[in-house]
Amino acid sequence: MVAMVEPTGPRPRPLTPARIGLYAFLFISALFFLVPLYVMIVTSLKTMPEIRLGNLLALPSAPSIEAWVKAWSSACTGLTCNGISVGFFNSVKILVPSVIVSIAVGSLTGYALSFWRVPVAGILFGALMTVAFVPYQIFIYPLVRIFASAGISNSLPAIVIIHTIFGLPTMTLLFRNYFASLPIELFKAARVDGAGFFRIFWSVMLPMATPMLIVAVILQVTGIWNDFILGLVFAGRENLPMTVQLNNIVNSTQGERTYNVDMAATLLTALVPLVVYFASGRWFVRGIAAGAVKG
Amino acid sequence: MLAIRPRLASRLAAWVALSPALAVLVVVYIGCTTWTIWISMTASRMLPSSNFVGLRQYEALFANERWTVSVSNLVIFGTMFMIASLALGFLLAVAIDQRVRAENLLRSIFLYPFSMSFVVTGLVWQWVLNPTFGIERIGKNLGFADFKFDWIVRQDMVIYCLVFAAVWHAAGLVMAIMLAGLRGIDEDIWKAARVDGLPTWRVYVSIVVPMMGASFATASVLMATSVVRLYDLSVAMTNGGPGIASEVPAKFVMDHLFERQNIGLATAAATSMLITVAAVVGPFLYWQSRRRAAAGAH
Numbered sequence: 001m002v003a004m005v006e007p008t009g010p011r012p013r014p015l016t017p018a019r020i021g022l023y024a025f026l027f028i029s030a031l032f033f034l035v036p037l038y039v040m041i042v043t044s045l046k047t048m049p050e051i052r053l054g055n056l057l058a059l060p061s062a063p064s065i066e067a068w069v070k071a072w073s074s075a076c077t078g079l080t081c082n083g084i085s086v087g088f089f090n091s092v093k094i095l096v097p098s099v100i101v102s103i104a105v106g107s108l109t110g111y112a113l114s115f116w117r118v119p120v121a122g123i124l125f126g127a128l129m130t131v132a133f134v135p136y137q138i139f140i141y142p143l144v145r146i147f148a149s150a151g152i153s154n155s156l157p158a159i160v161i162i163h164t165i166f167g168l169p170t171m172t173l174l175f176r177n178y179f180a181s182l183p184i185e186l187f188k189a190a191r192v193d194g195a196g197f198f199r200i201f202w203s204v205m206l207p208m209a210t211p212m213l214i215v216a217v218i219l220q221v222t223g224i225w226n227d228f229i230l231g232l233v234f235a236g237r238e239n240l241p242m243t244v245q246l247n248n249i250v251n252s253t254q255g256e257r258t259y260n261v262d263m264a265a266t267l268l269t270a271l272v273p274l275v276v277y278f279a280s281g282r283w284f285v286r287g288i289a290a291g292a293v294k295g
Numbered sequence: 296m297l298a299i300r301p302r303l304a305s306r307l308a309a310w311v312a313l314s315p316a317l318a319v320l321v322v323v324y325i326g327c328t329t330w331t332i333w334i335s336m337t338a339s340r341m342l343p344s345s346n347f348v349g350l351r352q353y354e355a356l357f358a359n360e361r362w363t364v365s366v367s368n369l370v371i372f373g374t375m376f377m378i379a380s381l382a383l384g385f386l387l388a389v390a391i392d393q394r395v396r397a398e399n400l401l402r403s404i405f406l407y408p409f410s411m412s413f414v415v416t417g418l419v420w421q422w423v424l425n426p427t428f429g430i431e432r433i434g435k436n437l438g439f440a441d442f443k444f445d446w447i448v449r450q451d452m453v454i455y456c457l458v459f460a461a462v463w464h465a466a467g468l469v470m471a472i473m474l475a476g477l478r479g480i481d482e483d484i485w486k487a488a489r490v491d492g493l494p495t496w497r498v499y500v501s502i503v504v505p506m507m508g509a510s511f512a513t514a515s516v517l518m519a520t521s522v523v524r525l526y527d528l529s530v531a532m533t534n535g536g537p538g539i540a541s542e543v544p545a546k547f548v549m550d551h552l553f554e555r556q557n558i559g560l561a562t563a564a565a566t567s568m569l570i571t572v573a574a575v576v577g578p579f580l581y582w583q584s585r586r587r588a589a590a591g592a593h
Binding site for chain 2: 022023025026029030032033034035036037039040043051052054055056057105108109111112113116118120121123124127128129130131132133134135136137138139140141142143145146164165168172196197198201222225226227228229233243246247250251259262263266269270273274276277278284285288
């Protein structure tokens with residue numbers, strides 16, 4: 001009798017032992033990926049006495065946002081105790097100009113390399129592709145010295161320039177590949193109409209590149225927000241980004257560690273990229289794939 | 296003459312547009328690299344000196360225990376992380392590709408860690424693996440009084456904790472790349488295999504995997520790049536400890552540049568990293584340009 005009942009849902013498949021094994025694998029994998037997030041959330045909502053009971057996976061008996069308030073406004077990063085909000089606003093200050101400048105330079109470079117015959121284009125593109133693999137450590141000391149002699153070391157302009165430099169290979173590649181996929185007739189028609197270099201870029205190419213602009217914004221917002229090493233070296237003590245402040249809050253505590261505050265601060269730092277990720281959906285994957293397929 | 300002028304103006308504009316990238320090429324890629332390599336051959340300590348000493352810094356570097364530990368850590372980490380994340384990512388992609396329910400939800404769950412920073416990843420796993428309140432305590436609470444899981448504080452095991460956290464961070468990305476590769480495979484191949492009566496696993500091993508070379512290459516390159524850059528995770532999760540058991544090369548360079556004030560040794564370490572990357576990535580880029588040239592010839 002049961003066999004006659006029509007199953008619901010898309011593409012029904014008989015539940016063979018292999019299918020059960022498949023779902024078991026997917027379920028256990030999902031747990032592996034979700035447990036740390038769950039632990040972060042429940043820990044941040046517990047009180048310290050409850051955490052000391054040692055039930056890592058238990059739900060908080062009386063959820064409290066006290067740790068979140070403390071993490072945001074009064075947790076200590078070394079000597080000062082103004083919470084991670086300082087780092088949040090520093091990260092925003094770094095993020096906005098860095099995203100705009102790096103995308104502007106990258107899209108313009110990609111455009112110039114795709115439609116215009118410039119003698120050094122091949123060398124430049126090859127160099128950009130190669131450098132994407134080179135560890136930052138090889139550039140860091142000379143860059144620190146150059147910024148120092150230019151009088152902009154440890155400042156907001158310095159970190160914006162740095163994010164533009166290190167974002168250049170990916171941004172250029174993204175836009176060059178996109179522009180190269182557009183029909184050349186589009187470009188020729190604009191030229192016949194008498195449009196110049198910047199006119200074609202601004203009025204013809206950039207409006208067509210909206211999907212790539214979205215991808216670039218997603219990539220740069222998450223990448224720059226998550227940066228640690230560049231912000232640590234180049235932003236200066238006044239502008240330390242949220243990731244650096246977070247590490248200071250958690251790893252340089254004197255005395256007993258307040259794990260609930262640590263986890264609340266960690267979640268707060270992860271919030272921006274998580275929101276970008278869940279809001280952007282498949283665009284996120286598309287961005288990484290577009291930036292990853294070298295050449 | 297008049298007809299040529301707009302062309303000339305556009306030419307000039309193209310150079311103007313490329314000037315930031317050209318400046319980066321000359322000053323950063325060429326200039327800074329040369330400068331770093333030069334410093335590594337001088338007796339520089341706190342300040343750069345022009346006292347040429349040949350390869351003495353490199354001798355000191357490879358006699359330095361912290362450096363050799365860092366290098367061997369990176370080899371262990373790199374091998375295990377690449378194998379584990381590629382294997383797990385591929386298996387997840389194959390599993391998701393079996394027309395399962397809630398595909399979008401599962402994909403979001405597998406990939407979300409990748410959107411977060413290594414600092415966040417390191418701090419979460421530091422807490423979960425903490426022997427006092429973490430997984431070890433869960434085992435004890437379940438009644439196994441002797442349950443031990445203290446890898447993060449053990450010198451011989453801590454590097455595997457970094458691998459664990461990094462796989463958690465990156466396996467979803469591998470899954471996304473592999474899934475795109477699987478979906479790109481022609482349906483006819485599956486039909487033909489079914490007609491021939493091949494079991495599904497044989498089709499995957501003998502036909503599908505060999506066809507997914509590009510996906511494996513993309514994923515491997517991405518993973519390898521993040522191996523060389525490994526820094527934030529070590530700093531946040533263990534700060535190189537216990538002792539020097541989870542030190543990595545990038546951290547060696549940063550600490551010697553900014554804390555230990557030994558820029559000669561630091562730049563020698565950075566140059567060694569560059570040479571290693573060039574030895575690995577060089578052949579790959581060469582292979583890719585050959586492949587592109589071959590594709591263009593057809």
